[in-house]
Amino acid sequence: MSYAMLANTLRSAMEKQDTVAIEELVCEFQPADLAEFLRHEETEVCLKILAHLALAERAEVFGYLPLTLQAEVAEEMTLEGLAQLLSSMESDERADLFNLMEEERQVAVLKLMAHEEREDLRRMASYAEGTVGAIMTSNYASVPERASVAEALDIVRKTAPDAETIYQIYVLDNIQRLVGTLSLRELILNRPSMPISSIMTTELLTTYPDEPQEDASRMISRYDLLALPVIDAQQRLVGIVTYDDAMDVAEQEATEDILKGGTVGNLEGSLREASLFTLYRKRIVWLVLLVFANIFSAAGIALYEETISTYIVLVFFLPLLVGSAGNAGSQASTLMVRGLATGDVLITDWARMFAREFLVALGLGLTMALAVSLIGAVRGGPEIAMVVASSMVAVVMLGSLVGMSLPFLLNKLGWDPATASAPLVATIADAVGVLVYFAIATAILGL
Structure with a gap:
């Protein structure tokens, strides 16, 4: 069923308050399509629709919503429900949402999260907007340098559910320094007894958390990377920037340049949702200056x-x-x-x-x-x-x-x-x- 048909059918079911039909229909949507549907609904409707999804699916759909809508929906959620949602979201996405929350709510939610997730969220949320750290994810697949192919495959199987991508695997030494990378294909095609150190690539392309995010996006595009590893000053792996995040950055930068090219200030959020005063304020300054010019x-x-x-x-x-x-x-x-x-x-x-x-x-x-x-x-x-x-x-x-x-x-x-x-x-x-x-x-x- 097409998106338009699903959306119309879901609205009809919502009008009839047909809970069974709603639950069946939301499961038929692709996550991105359901997020598109929710963009045009009230906060209360978003909460009710999301409640029909399993936690993992709910977190995936939530990640596709605009940040402003995420913040509005999160504000209406219980602390327990919000803590569970944050724990299931990708690390970079939950950090963005966390930074939009009020300080009191941040403290309360952190208390309900597991220690490891809490520390990861604090670290990810500490990076400045516009930097690589703000868009990287800490959910990556890594294996120790001394492992064999068989051991590495076993580790990947166990960590795959939490990793954002497993097609690129990172090789770390005993103090978490990045020493090499290899692809999932290389793991599958080599003998089980083969040492990882003999097949990994040691010529690495890396970036740092405080670098501009557009530089990372440019590197991923230039070298056709699936993901770009992010290291700290001690060469320890702290996260990765995936190609889909790089695409989002490229789109955002292109949008900003186009708006500036029309002497329009950068719009926060959607043009559809921007207020009349916001549109007026973003355009009037340059128009007045150009009048005098x-x-x-x-x-x-x-x-x-x-x-x-x-x-x-x-x-x-x-x-x-x-x-x-x-x-x-x-x-x-x-x-x-x-x-x-x-x-x-x-x-x-x-x-x-x-x-x-x-x-x-x-x-x-x-x-x-x-x-x-x-x-x-x-x-x-x-x-x-x-x-x-x-x-x-x-x-x-x-x-x-x-x-x-x-x-x-x-x-x-x-x-x-x-x-x-x-x-x-x-x-x-x-x-x-x-x-x-x-x-x-x-x-x-x-x-």
């Missing part, structure tokens, strides 16, 4: 009032030229922001990228000038055509070079290059385009 465009027009009054036909081409400058600048900015974000372009590449953009922008400007000069000749004659064509080359080149350089400048200043957004670049290009256009017109027309 456009004063420079108006000042440029006022400065060349005599040129405009003498050749009123110039006004016809003004939107076309400044729009082209803004569009070219936005394209260049988008390319550089993405290049810097993915590591494809480094801050030291500015001179090389500037030279390349100069040549590309020159080609773009000449092509667009050729097209617009024909309109200029029809509307105002040869002189106007020359003004418009020359201005088009100049404004496209200036817009492109400003759009390309601004992300590098912001990165150098320690700001997010994504702030070099399309509206910001377009506003700067507009002001520069107006001044350049009328300056060229004044020079060519002899005014």
Whole structure:
């Protein structure tokens, strides 16, 4: 049965208060689909639906819910029920939820948890938001360095239910230092008596808990890893970052960059659930700043009032030229922001990228000038055509070079290059385009 059919049937059963049907239907949902269904329900409904699931399934579904909804539902749960839920959740997910709880509730819940789980939760919750430690999990499969293949397989069988992934297995020495890794396939294919130390890989890719989480995500993507081990200063294994967590980070970072690219502040939670005031607050600051930035465009027009009054036909081409400058600048900015974000372009590449953009922008400007000069000749004659064509080359080149350089400048200043957004670049290009256009017109027309 499809998700839409299941959702409609479940709502019908809820309206009829058919407990048996509800219990059967919730078991048919995939965990992610049931979480999607609960996202649009009231907290009380979420609690009732989750109560129909076994503890392990409940924890899995709960992990797919948005953090804000998790916190709301957790607030309505009993301390005993919440403690059981936290114990069954993945270590990184329960740490995120734990950090959203009030301090009194945190203390009360910790008292009801087993010592080992309590200490793990405290440690995982201590890492700062945005770091590798905040997204890693302590549920991994590990074997001792001196074990044989048969012994390692036996250990993996016993620990598999609690591990987030068993396809990558970590080899530790007697003080928990990471000395190697091996895959489940290598364990299965080698002889039972073979020592682990003879088949493990010792060339390790690792990261540290206080590193930025986007760096870990980038490493997993670059090297096609199933998981990335996280070690402390003593080389002891403290957790792993799995590829699915890395995908979540990549999606989150891309969303933040897109929002910044539209001069919108980062939204916490869902756009669907954001309040009107939140949406207003996230957008108004940059809009007001850009309004005042456009004063420079108006000042440029006022400065060349005599040129405009003498050749009123110039006004016809003004939107076309400044729009082209803004569009070219936005394209260049988008390319550089993405290049810097993915590591494809480094801050030291500015001179090389500037030279390349100069040549590309020159080609773009000449092509667009050729097209617009024909309109200029029809509307105002040869002189106007020359003004418009020359201005088009100049404004496209200036817009492109400003759009390309601004992300590098912001990165150098320690700001997010994504702030070099399309509206910001377009506003700067507009002001520069107006001044350049009328300056060229004044020079060519002899005014």
